[in-house]
Amino acid sequence: MDFNDTPEEAAFRAEARAWLEKNARPRTSMTPTISGEDLTAEIVKQSQAWQKKKAESGWACITWPKEYGGRGATPIQNAIWGQEQANFETPPDVFSIGIGMCGPTILTHGTPEQKKRWIPKLITGEEIWCQLFSEPSAGSDLAGLRTTAVKQGDEWVVNGQKIWTSGAQICEWGILVVRTDPAVAKHAGLTFFVVNMHSPGIEIRPITQINRGQGFNEVFFTDVRIPDDQRISAVGNGWAVSITTLMNERMSIGSGMGVGAIEDLVGFMDGIEIDGRPASEDRQVRERIAEFVVKARGLKYTSLRTLSALSQGKTPGPEASMSKLVGAVLQQHAASFAMEMAGTSSALRGEAAPAQAAWQERYLSLPGLRIAGGTDEILRNIIAERVLGLPPDARADKGLAFKDVPTGPPKA
Amino acid sequence: MNFDFSDDQKLLQQTARDYLAAHSPLSTCREILESDAPYAAALWKGAAEMGWQGAVIPEEFGGAGFGHLELAMIAYEVGRALAPIPFGPSVFVATEAILRHGSAAQKSAWLPKLANGSAIGTFAFTEKPGQNAAEAIAASVKDGKLSGVKLPVADGDVANLAVVAAKENGETGLYLVDLAGSGIERKTLESFDPSRSQATIRFDGARCEKLAGADANAIARLLDRAAVLTAFEQIGGADRALEITRAFIVGRYAFGKPIAANQAIKHRMADLWCEIEIARSNAYYAAWALANEDAELPVAACLARIAAADAFEKTTIEMIEFHGGVGYTWEYDCHLFYRRAKQLAGLLGTPKYWKNLLIDRLSTKKGAAQAA
Ligand SMILES: Cc1cc2nc3c(=O)[nH]c(=O)nc-3n(C[C@H](O)[C@H](O)[C@H](O)COP(=O)(O)OP(=O)(O)OC[C@H]3O[C@@H](n4cnc5c(N)ncnc54)[C@H](O)[C@@H]3O)c2cc1C
Numbered sequence: 137m138d139f140n141d142t143p144e145e146a147a148f149r150a151e152a153r154a155w156l157e158k159n160a161r162p163r164t165s166m167t168p169t170i171s172g173e174d175l176t177a178e179i180v181k182q183s184q185a186w187q188k189k190k191a192e193s194g195w196a197c198i199t200w201p202k203e204y205g206g207r208g209a210t211p212i213q214n215a216i217w218g219q220e221q222a223n224f225e226t227p228p229d230v231f232s233i234g235i236g237m238c239g240p241t242i243l244t245h246g247t248p249e250q251k252k253r254w255i256p257k258l259i260t261g262e263e264i265w266c267q268l269f270s271e272p273s274a275g276s277d278l279a280g281l282r283t284t285a286v287k288q289g290d291e292w293v294v295n296g297q298k299i300w301t302s303g304a305q306i307c308e309w310g311i312l313v314v315r316t317d318p319a320v321a322k323h324a325g326l327t328f329f330v331v332n333m334h335s336p337g338i339e340i341r342p343i344t345q346i347n348r349g350q351g352f353n354e355v356f357f358t359d360v361r362i363p364d365d366q367r368i369s370a371v372g373n374g375w376a377v378s379i380t381t382l383m384n385e386r387m388s389i390g391s392g393m394g395v396g397a398i399e400d401l402v403g404f405m406d407g408i409e410i411d412g413r414p415a416s417e418d419r420q421v422r423e424r425i426a427e428f429v430v431k432a433r434g435l436k437y438t439s440l441r442t443l444s445a446l447s448q449g450k451t452p453g454p455e456a457s458m459s460k461l462v463g464a465v466l467q468q469h470a471a472s473f474a475m476e477m478a479g480t481s482s483a484l485r486g487e488a489a490p491a492q493a494a495w496q497e498r499y500l501s502l503p504g505l506r507i508a509g510g511t512d513e514i515l516r517n518i519i520a521e522r523v524l525g526l527p528p529d530a531r532a533d534k535g536l537a538f539k540d541v542p543t544g545p546p547k548a
Numbered sequence: 549m550n551f552d553f554s555d556d557q558k559l560l561q562q563t564a565r566d567y568l569a570a571h572s573p574l575s576t577c578r579e580i581l582e583s584d585a586p587y588a589a590a591l592w593k594g595a596a597e598m599g600w601q602g603a604v605i606p607e608e609f610g611g612a613g614f615g616h617l618e619l620a621m622i623a624y625e626v627g628r629a630l631a632p633i634p635f636g637p638s639v640f641v642a643t644e645a646i647l648r649h650g651s652a653a654q655k656s657a658w659l660p661k662l663a664n665g666s667a668i669g670t671f672a673f674t675e676k677p678g679q680n681a682a683e684a685i686a687a688s689v690k691d692g693k694l695s696g697v698k699l700p701v702a703d704g705d706v707a708n709l710a711v712v713a714a715k716e717n718g719e720t721g722l723y724l725v726d727l728a729g730s731g732i733e734r735k736t737l738e739s740f741d742p743s744r745s746q747a748t749i750r751f752d753g754a755r756c757e758k759l760a761g762a763d764a765n766a767i768a769r770l771l772d773r774a775a776v777l778t779a780f781e782q783i784g785g786a787d788r789a790l791e792i793t794r795a796f797i798v799g800r801y802a803f804g805k806p807i808a809a810n811q812a813i814k815h816r817m818a819d820l821w822c823e824i825e826i827a828r829s830n831a832y833y834a835a836w837a838l839a840n841e842d843a844e845l846p847v848a849a850c851l852a853r854i855a856a857a858d859a860f861e862k863t864t865i866e867m868i869e870f871h872g873g874v875g876y877t878w879e880y881d882c883h884l885f886y887r888r889a890k891q892l893a894g895l896l897g898t899p900k901y902w903k904n905l906l907i908d909r910l911s912t913k914k915g916a917a918q919a920a
């Protein structure tokens with residue numbers, strides 16, 4: 137066991153830090169994980185400029201193969217890069233879905249031509265990607281999706297609706313899973329595509345979140361044509377490909393949990409009084425914060441254990457579900473607690489309560505994080521079934537063809 | 549960076565597990581719980597033959613000369629087996645104290661006996677109910693004689709040697725007391741976990757020797773080290789409790805299906821698994837800090853202690869619940885775990901104490917960072 141860098145790791149860290157020092161400003165404040173800000177053209181431009189800068193110096197998507205523009209770096213080096221980058225102010229990231237999920241899915245299941253076509257521009261940030269999985273009636277039960285694709289010559293014709301598509305309004309490409317055969321069991325009838333978001337027949341309508349941000353959208357498909365060479369993997373293999381995306385999604389959302397900021401509660405407490413005494417003398421306050429910090433540190437060290445497993449050539453299993461499950465609710469509770477410490481003025485917002493702004497922002501964004509990429513309940517099922525080997529839930533759709541699966545309460 | 553135990557360390561762990569499976573099934577714990585015997589003497593001897601008590605004692609004093617990572621693995625297995633032996637007090641505290649602060653003469657007098665199991669050590673620290681670890685100590689030393697009352701002292705009824713916290717000329721220090729000497733009165737106390745014994749010791753002018761190497765911080769540092777090793781013991785217990793519960797809920801059918809198929813059970817099992825993983829990660833980090841004498845140890849020890857105590861307790865609470873009626877019986881083993889979790893959480897200061905300590909230590913670090 138060794139927490140210290142090896143000489144090679146130390147050299148890599150120094151190289152990363154030197155580049156960051158030249159190209160970014162040191163971080164001064166904590167930033168909320170999901171911002172309530174709209175994805176304005178200005179933010180997108182900043183994010184793309186930063187991505188391009190990194191790509192030009194070999195600091196973008198560093199674990200991806202060199203032949204497609206990556207650096208061929210190890211997972212440990214990637215973690216070191218992440219640790220170093222976190223110490224600097226960087227623009228909001230519009231690439232987390234593309235880099236965290238779409239890229240790895242194409243690298244795993246795509247043909248060499250497909251990789252050459254899409255990966256380099258994903259790395260340079262020229263093209264932004266989104267994930268078109270969820271539908272109004274298919275979220276947790278993703279395989280219950282109903283958007284269809286029908287083959288016509290060398291093309292597929294897509295009809296239906298996706299929803300909660302983060303960033304759809306700014307994207308060039310999306311990964312899309314659709315039903316190509318409703319007559320077989322629901323997981324067997326799915327196929328996976330890459331779709332150009334500017335295709336005729338696609339209509340994007342933003343949805344406003346509880347924090348007033350408009351990060352996600354409804355996306356309607358009316359006779360949208362997708363060339364067959366944009367199909368990823370075989371017809372009917374869409375579920376297996378989607379699982380690759382979902383595994384990567386959990387890892388990338390989980391690792392960005394921002395739990396480091398939990399420790400800022402220790403300093404936050406210094407500036408606050410409860411009934412005329414410093415909050416830092418209140419034992420209950422102290423004990424709550426200690427419990428938060430224990431969890432946050434535990435998550436941090438868990439990610440290092442995962443990393444050690446990766447570097448020993450093991451693939452991280454469903455255990456990765458833990459960091460989002462524990463981290464999201466932890467942050468929600470910590471934010472609630474930080475607001476509560478302000479007493480009656482915890483109900484104020486904006487300039488009336490400047491110290492709280494960041495925690496309020498989190499309190500409003502965290503419910504989304506608990507739902508996105510698999511709800512808490514779905515993650516608990518995954519851990520219970522895949523890690524602990526407990527029996528699956530009884531299900532009402534087993535052995536039925538998709539078209540026969542119940543979709544609502546029985547008609548009276 | 550490598551955040552895992554080595555293959556050799558894992559092999560040592562497996563050997564310990566095999567040995568305990570053969571020599572300390574849960575019935576061994578139950579025997580001690582139900583009898584007047586204070587600990588499993590044969591197991592204690594066997595453990596010494598395996599080299600566990602002397603794991604970190606150098607070979608020149610009869611030990612195995614391993615490091616603390618190896619000891620952490622052994623602690624984990626001792627915890628998994630709910631082994632009814634005075635391992636923690638003797639190995640994690642008394643032995644550590646002498647190793648770190650003893651003179652050459654003190655080391656050669658005691659370490660070989662501690663290593664071969666012929667001596668049991670303990671730590672006599674707190675003095676009254678409600679006292680947490682580091683509060684005021686009344687026991688005092690004058691002219692090499694110790695007076696005062698210690699309560700509770702884990703394994704104080706069977707120990708041959710006590711490391712005692714006491715004051716001399718107003719300064720707190722650590723003192724070695726051979727418990728076979730005169731001026732010592734001990735009384736076994738009723739224990740919440742009767743598989744582990746507790747006592748009170750009254751010292752009335754008992755001969756003592758100062759551990760001269762111990763400075764003002766020594767007690768806190770000693771507790772930190774013991775906290776890390778105890779965390780491994782607690783996580784071992786939690787893992788075993790979860791495994792037993794898992795097997796039960798998969799095999800037990802109600803309403804025509806395994807009770808484990810209900811999310812009310814499944815989801816809480818998943819949450820317990822997360823609690824234990826969080827504890828394990830904190831404990832790994834702390835073990836690394838301990839083995840490397842890293843400056844992070846004081847914070848890491850708090851993290852490990854709090855997480856492990858909470859995870860073990862929560863797991864045993866649900867263990868009984870998920871067993872239904874049989875979980876509430878004397879005959880089933882659930883209460884062995886339930887008791888041990890509370891017993892270990894009470895040693896070395898409760899989680900409440902360590903939570904406050906963590907905040908102190910984080911605030912100090914922050915203050916120091918700002919001043920720099
Ligand atoms: C901020 C945000 C961003 C998102 N971004 C994207 C995106 O970019 N692309 C995309 O495809 N999707 C995206 N999503 C959608 C997200 O994946 C789904 O919202 C999520 O999977 C839940 O599906 P649902 O909303 O249909 O809720 P439902 O599945 O209807 O769930 C409703 C409730 O029922 C519970 N539930 C459902 N099934 C079970 C079960 N078997 N056992 C126990 N409880 C159950 C759920 O846990 C939840 O509490 C995003 C969501 C959010 C909030």
Ligand SMILES: Cc1cc2nc3c(=O)[nH]c(=O)nc-3n(C[C@H](O)[C@H](O)[C@H](O)COP(=O)(O)OP(=O)(O)OC[C@H]3O[C@@H](n4cnc5c(N)ncnc54)[C@H](O)[C@@H]3O)c2cc1C
Nearest residue numbers: 800801802803807810811812813869870871872873874876
């Ligand atoms: C102190 C005590 C006194 C008692 N006195 C009496 C008495 O006077 N008369 C009498 O007839 N009985 C009595 N009982 C029996 C008691 O009613 C049962 O123990 C209780 O109903 C649980 O049943 P079980 O022990 O078979 O556990 P199980 O039913 O096997 O339950 C085991 C676990 O599975 C859970 N579980 C089971 N089914 C589900 C489900 N569908 N969804 C979610 N979780 C589930 C339970 O909550 C429990 O955690 C007593 C029990 C105790 C502990």
